[in-house]
Amino acid sequence: MPLSARPEIRPATGKLGILTPGMGAVATTFMAGVEAIRRGISKPIGSLTQMGTIRLGKRTEGRSPLIKEFVPLAGLDQIVFGGWDLFPDDAYLAATKAGVLSREHLGEVKDFLSTIKPMTPVFDQEYVKKLTATHAKKGKSKADLAEQVQDDIKRFKADNGCDRLVMVWCGSTEVYRSPGAVHASLAAFEKGLAESDPEIAPSQIYAYAALKCGVPYANGAPNLTVDTPALLELAKAKGVAVTGKDFKTGQTLMKTILAPGFKARLLGVEGWYSTNILGNRDGEVLDDPESFKSKEVSKLGSLEHIFQPHLYPDLYGHMAHVVRINYYPPRGDNKEGWDNIDIFGWMGYPMQIKVNFLCRDSILAAPIVLDLALFMDLAQRCGMSGIQEWLSFYWKSPQTAPGLYPEHDLFIQLMKLKNTLRHLRGEELITHLGAEYYD
């Protein structure tokens, strides 16, 4: 159904299964946090679906319900978790090794996390050079592997009595690939699966299996997955929602907060140099130049689109934008990012801004996984299939219709998201014109 038509919303009854290929730092921090919130130990900080409000009608009306009360989202008590990983550790052990949450916090949800055991993954060393799987599916072909993932999905749904499922990729960043002939159509892709075409990545096998089962798919990493004609064709044919890609967490979040401000004030930018040190498994994977390339392409896009140098050549036409990531084990998940921004103002006088962000990657990513899962489930219950551009808010590289440039400005993304929710509920869209207050 096109978004322009206001859909009926199916109620969020029954259980919602959230499946994550990859049960590392992000996925286990997400699972532990949801359980801690359910037990009243934590608050859902950083989650728009849980803490955000939405203004309705005029500013004089005083109507600002919580988003979760305005649109029918699955409740946290309705969620069950499942996933796949290269390592057979249950979610408690994996979270302990990831080292994001304290022993004290993990201890409070240990009984729950220990019950979540990863299913056997689809893995191909060519796509993640730095990790070696301790267990992986074996199959006659990639088509066979896709069948096995579909079996996993169906079994998980039946065993857990789920009404609906969503899949959020939380697996490692795969090596950079651009779409090839095998991704050009669904027919080519299915032929490629049967022939085990080397250009089909594991993430694409999970995505294919999810879409075949009618399960919405969100891509948390920067690698190529549902942003291919083949998988978009399948999403459309099956009426399934897709979105991506690459969770917008640390440095890019800051960029998409700061850059719209500079542009709003017509301040020029001569250069923006970003570097990071991090020491988690994600950092180790990104230490491989081919996986880093996927990340670099994803990270570089945001400023280019916000500054629109073709419209503002005097301000942004010669900007140098450099991004570096260095693997530095002592830091673990507690990444440190530095940004040096060379800006210029009236008559071209230069100024500098330094940002030093001591961030916690998975703490920023976990609420994004929750929101995406709940909003993708909502989209699916509204019959909204294909690319969900209204969820650009969550992505470093928002997926859009082919030929349409992505919107990276965090504030425009939020307005778009909230207006989509207003539209779904038949409320007036907010344009901020405000003329009625002065008539």
Ligand SMILES: NC(=O)c1ccc[n+]([C@@H]2O[C@H](COP(=O)([O-])OP(=O)(O)OC[C@H]3O[C@@H](n4cnc5c(N)ncnc54)[C@H](O)[C@@H]3O)[C@@H](O)[C@H]2O)c1
């Ligand atoms: N943490 C953030 O802020 C952030 C932001 C944007 C994107 N991401 C992306 O999210 C993903 C997860 O990040 P993380 O910090 O949890 O990394 P992580 O290394 O802790 O976890 C990833 C897990 O995926 C597993 N994996 C790899 N290939 C797999 C496959 N084919 N099937 C099943 N499991 C597989 C690995 O064994 C690992 O346990 C990464 O791709 C990362 O780049 C993270």
